[in-house]
Amino acid sequence: MMWGHEQHYAMEQYAEIFMFLAVGIVTGVLSDRERKRRNELQITARKLSQVYRELQDTFEQVKRAHRLSAIGQLAAGLAHEIRNPLASIDGAAEVLDEADERPELRKETVSIIRKECSRLNRLLTGLLDFARPRRPEWREVELCRVMDSVIDLVSHSAGKGIRFHKETPREILRLVGDQEQLTQVMLNLTLNAAQAMPEGGDVWLTARQDEDGIMIQIKDQGAGIPEENLDKIFDPFFTTKDTGTGLGLSVAHQIVTQHGGTIMVSRNPDKGTTFNLFFPQSRGDLA
Ligand SMILES: Nc1ncnc2c1ncn2[C@@H]1O[C@H](COP(=O)(O)OP(=O)(O)O)[C@@H](O)[C@H]1O
Numbered sequence: 001m002m003w004g005h006e007q008h009y010a011m012e013q014y015a016e017i018f019m020f021l022a023v024g025i026v027t028g029v030l031s032d033r034e035r036k037r038r039n040e041l042q043i044t045a046r047k048l049s050q051v052y053r054e055l056q057d058t059f060e061q062v063k064r065a066h067r068l069s070a071i072g073q074l075a076a077g078l079a080h081e082i083r084n085p086l087a088s089i090d091g092a093a094e095v096l097d098e099a100d101e102r103p104e105l106r107k108e109t110v111s112i113i114r115k116e117c118s119r120l121n122r123l124l125t126g127l128l129d130f131a132r133p134r135r136p137e138w139r140e141v142e143l144c145r146v147m148d149s150v151i152d153l154v155s156h157s158a159g160k161g162i163r164f165h166k167e168t169p170r171e172i173l174r175l176v177g178d179q180e181q182l183t184q185v186m187l188n189l190t191l192n193a194a195q196a197m198p199e200g201g202d203v204w205l206t207a208r209q210d211e212d213g214i215m216i217q218i219k220d221q222g223a224g225i226p227e228e229n230l231d232k233i234f235d236p237f238f239t240t241k242d243t244g245t246g247l248g249l250s251v252a253h254q255i256v257t258q259h260g261g262t263i264m265v266s267r268n269p270d271k272g273t274t275f276n277l278f279f280p281q282s283r284g285d286l287a
């Protein structure tokens with residue numbers, strides 16, 4: 001009996017030892033695995049942060065290259081825009097040199113010089129608006145008044161066959177912004193609309209309050225913008241006009257962006273072009 005008891009006891013002890021061993025092995029394997037996984041994670045984290053640094057470097061390089069190419073393009077465009085009127089003025093001066101006895105030729109040549117000078121002047125004004133936009137003076141602007149003054153200004157220079165229509169809601173629409181700059185945006189767009197219709201037509205200036213902001217639309221029945229030009233028209237100096245500066249839309253784009261808004265262009269299904277401006281009402285703009 002004693003022997004039987006001892007044998008039983010020894011078996012229990014063996015079982016216990018075996019269990020301890022098994023638990024030890026399993027725990028060892030598990031902790032080994034965890035260590036491995038932690039190592040892997042650390043390596044992945046290091047790789048990720050290296051990739052992140054490289055990405056950041058690349059991003060900075062791309063930004064710099066983009067800036068440089070924008071400056072290059074601007075300079076090339078500017079050189080081209082200045083060279084043309086300069087060549088005209090130079091040519092006119094030469095003619096003046098020899099036109100002593102012919103007063104009518106003299107007069108015509110002087111008028112060319114004047115015209116080219118005023119073109120250069122316009123270019124410079126536009127360029128300064130673009131390159132050194134002044135800080136906006138934030139005020140509550142009544143859109144209806146801005147539209148009235150724009151229509152008034154453009155009517156003087158637009159051809160006779162052009163009719164302007166203003167569509168605004170009955171309640172007063174107000175936007176927090178710089179009155180002069182907002183007028184300039186609408187003026188540039190309305191002038192373009194009028195210039196796109198040398199034979200005459202209608203221009204609609206519409207403003208309305210949307211759920212989350214103010215929509216302004218300027219729509220014409222003009223020649224329209226060819227599909228391939230749609231992504232160039234906001235570039236400085238892009239113009240299809242003989243006397244254009246190509247700065248009107250880039251100035252407009254800059255001002256609208258500075259006001260937290262967006263400007264979009266679309267071709268009308270029938271005829272002409274529509275520019276859509278949107279100013280979100282995130283700053284509690286409405287009085
Ligand atoms: N309403 C429009 N209809 C047709 N073409 C337009 C219109 N607005 C702009 N464009 C095109 O975009 C070009 C750039 O316009 P803008 O920047 O105002 O310069 P500019 O009027 O001096 O040419 C214009 O030359 C013209 O080709």
Ligand SMILES: [Mg+2]
Binds near residue numbers: 192247249
């Ligand atoms: Mg223009």
